[in-house]
Amino acid sequence: MSYRLGVDVGGTFTDLLVIDEATGRTFRDKVPSTPHDPSEAVVAGARKLTESAGIAPGSIELFLHGTTVATNAVLEGKFARVGLVVTEGYRHMLQIARSLVPGGLAAWIVWPKPEPMAPLEATIEAPERIGADGEIVRALDEAELRRRLETLRHEKVEAITVCLINSYVSDFHERRVAEICAEMFPDLPVSISADILPEMQEYERGLTTVANSAVRPTVSRYVANLERELTAWGTPAKLNLLRSDGGLMSAEKSRAAPVNLLMSGPAGGVAGAVWVAKSAGFPNVLTLDMGGTSTDVALIENYTPRLRRETSVGHLTVRASSLDVKTVGAGGGSIAYVPELTGALRVGPQSAGAVPGPAAYGKGGTEPTVTDANVVLGYLPENLLGGSFKLDRAAARAAVKKVADALGLGIEDAAAGIIAIVNENMFGALRLVSIAQGYDPRDFALMPFGGAGPLHGNAMSRLMGSWPVLVPPSPGVLCAYGDATTRLRVDAQRSFNKIVSATSDAEVAAVMDDIAARVGAELAAEGVSAADQTLKFEVDVRYAGQAFEVPLEVERQGFSIGALTARFDAEHKRLFTFNLGVPQELVNIRVVALGKAANVGAEEIARGDGNPAAAKMRDHEMWMDGKAQAGAIYDRAKLRSGDTIKGPAIVIEMDSTTLIHAGHVATVDTYGNILIRPEA
């Protein structure tokens, strides 16, 4: 027997999922997160889950993990103080940046001037110079460099980045500078720009490497804690972390290149959503991952999430690939308040978090949250987490009353107002990934997940016109599903930069094979045998003289430049309406090696007769559309496929609660997904 364990750490809860690799059978649980050291909840939760499922720790082979530690470090500004070494003459490289002031004409008047991520007072100029063709123009003056590096001691830096001009051509000086830094500061991690992003453009390369340094101590500490706890627990499981682009990477690589983890958490949700969408047969899906403190939204088209060449977290944008996920500071724990000055109702971005949490959790919270509003309206009726977690309705009402009094409204109307505002905030994010990208949301289903998503999904679809609402089973642990079902990914690329007439099919193929051998070996070192590997080949093509390339996937077998350029011309014409009579240039060659996909099919549930009576728990009154309405509560575990539920109704399960609005009907599909549509 072998198992894989997927764990997703959210701001409020840590979700766990164990999959039996042979049968696809799953076991899941959810425990409160431990923000002071997230690894505590991870390992404690894993122990508890495996013990109750009767799984020996020794039989867990893979430990797959999405984490927000890097993300949170950036968002909260709690990252390492980075010392930066640049080429002489470039000390203000991060200060000048790309000289871009975002926004339109006159936007500079209101633009808040950013601070560089590596402080200027801890930026050192290395006396050296390498030319654009890689030759040494001025040799590195090591003695002088050592003298200047002394500054970093009293500037108390916690990590070092080296980014020298033209290091994408020759990293000779960069590596020597890094060696000297390592000698002088043996305790500090040193990141080299030629390792993190071997590409032209000094600012982007420098910033991405600085971001890597900035989160490195935090991530290293976290990974080390996890590995120690896992060893102590007695599992041989190999630790892999989910990258921002939806692939997995080893713990060791995560420690060296954590800049690839900045969007790890959200990527898990999207990966899980793809898995559900495939089994349910909905190729186009908008995802709404609503947790305790924030909500992530993304667009999946034809079962493929959109990928970006960048990762953005807060105001930071770096050159590392990521799934295109937008985050908004609105979640179940978001606090509602009425500022005295304007008398407007605001919700978030402040959150009650896991501690003290919403007033209804009875852990000392007194501020009204979105969860409290849901409790007041009767949308969160009994208890969360299948009974181990009671809700304090009186406390929720008392909290929401603060807002109601300030607005001069009844408690229910105030609660409905809180829900409307938080929905509007999420609507804005959903529009950014759909309408603002030229997609019509009516062509998409909406998949709400995360602890709070299914409570709000129906309302969001009413705003977006995206039907059906597709609520997957155990929506609270979908991220963990994503973590557990995605594949190991190793990729590498090489700058090729040759005009097609100056190269040959054989030369390109040889480069492909060379990179393939490297990434294949790297993946093999992660324990994926060659037979279980899938290789994908990509070539970036452009017309010579253009600045941007079109990436094209190619087959290694029978590769031909002629076929590639014909496809490029066709693609260029489709994208940009014209072709040029200029030779094509092959810019980069890239190979992606993927590990084996998990053998996890969705479990089918029993077939029913359409009548959900057996699952009905009781009648229940809730406040909806401005009045009290009679509805019912159902137990999701007892629903059968084909069952039909008329709103208003609530479906509860261990980790989530689904709300079906009045005038809407939910049906249950073969795999237990709940599909909500407007009543015909």
Next chain:
Amino acid sequence: MPTTIIETNTTPFGNPTIDPVTLDIVENALRNARVEMDATLVRTAMSPGIREQGDAFPLIADRAGKMIVGQFGSFIGGFLKSWDGSIEDGDMIFLSDPYSCEGAISHSNDWLVLLPVFRKGRLVAWTAMFGHQSDIGGKVAGSMPIDARSIFEEGVRIPPVKIYRKGEYNEDLIKLVMHQTRKPDWCAADLNALIASCRVAARRVDEMCERFGDDVYVAATQALLERNHRAMKSLIESSVGEAPVSFEDYICDDGVGYGPYKIKCAMWREGGRVILDFAGTDPQSQASINFYLNENMFKMFFGIYMIMVFDPQIMFNDGFYDLIDVRIPEGSLLKPVYPAALSGRTHALGRIFDILGGLLGQRAPEFLCAAGFSSSPHLMFSGTDERAGKANEWFQLFQIGFGGIPGRPFGDGADGHSLWPGFTNVPNEFLERYFPLRIEKYEALADSGGAGQYRGGNGIHMTYRFLSGGTVSIHDDRWFTYPWGVNGGDPGARARKILEKADGTQTIVANKLDRLTVEAGDQLHFITWGGGGWGDPLLRDPALVALEVRQRLVSVEGARRYGVVLDIEGKVDDVATTNLRAHIAATRPAAPLFNRGEEIEVLRANCLAETGLPAPQAPVWASRFAEAAE
């Protein structure tokens, strides 16, 4: 004769009611289509000016030519008014002559493509984009000769012509145009990129019409214009007074020895309308610094500044144009008479924004920004590459530099950033890879930003080392007059250019020049102006001043301008600082609202000593222009 629009379907558009959500979706989709235009252009263009720096401007207009989304407002109305041709489905217009479109584009380097969007025989929209071509022929590489006496010296000049006529491409026309430029490869790719961008936007408009219906789309564009009209109307009534205010500023020189040139603008409100009157602006120059200012474009500049200064939430489009009356005297620097040279208009174009800032902020100094929108420094470097293995290949660079952002009511100005929307610098590694150059220094110049409670942004000190001989042109300004400070802030430092030979000899060179011959190994120090400071420098936190000294954004000596004294370790000397601040406060004159450094005549007298360059002479002009400009 105005343009004839040929529509094969004469059914008038309906006037359906638009719900606010549909309106928001249409606006968002149009805004996104505009972003897509930029992305298409940057991805397919070849000249560094466009592909790296973003010197191009898109717009989508309604069927009457009013801009719904874009940056500089629409020039289509002016074009339709003055062009006596006809437009039908499948046509596409190409032009570059400022005199053929009322200055919609202001020098011949900007190539403009206009695409009418037809659906079912009816015109529903226009998409348009113009971009700066790095070379269009003429007497100097880069096609912006400072000493040009007429537009005929400034390269190929394209009147409105049909690049496509009913869908048929006019290849001969393009061959003729491309034959005039030193860089036909860049021009061809960039023109294709402009066309592709317009087509992308047209496709988006077509999709929106398909989705919402043509009537709804057309009605939504009108509703968007009306929404903006309402917002601007109330903003104008609350923010512009009936008593005239006026402001004036200067272009330092014309590059042929004369200057400064005054630009003056007065503003007042008559009922619901704002009058902006440039009476008092100096006559046109005999050289190329003239700026043919399109009235509608200036309305848009004014509108955007109003919005940014007073209420950044409002979305801008052309809806408010009838609330504004712009008056520019014929024969002035801002409305030169054909065939005046126009290529060096960048300085006056930038200065217009300093004038707008000064004009709008006078009544509400808490909203006033300092000066800094002073120019758009250009460097041109061309020649045949002498390096081994380069086979004397022709190279040509056109690069836009940046100075300091002014001090603002909301805080410090950024160091070395762009005041132009969407512009970025060229990565130095890119320059070194594709041109015979090495960039030895690229840093914010300490103390060049004006001191103030909010510091003006520092200018950039960029040092080019030439690896091959060649020819250099420079266009910059604010080397003679200062970027002014406000509310007690000091002016920013002025621009300088220094040529350093391999043996270390340094020569100060002019900030507007052509045909500077350089040799391999020479270095050019290209130093731009800093932004003016905002507010009393003595109110700046001494700890922040000390930090900026450690960051080498301010020098130890420069810290004294803030009344801050540092000890030998770089820490604030509290006692000395208190004393110095008290001394400065007691001895300095009362701060003017605008601190311009010195009066023009004092600047003139000290020019050679302070800048190393002879003072420009007061301009003299042909009497017909002087009379016309009065």
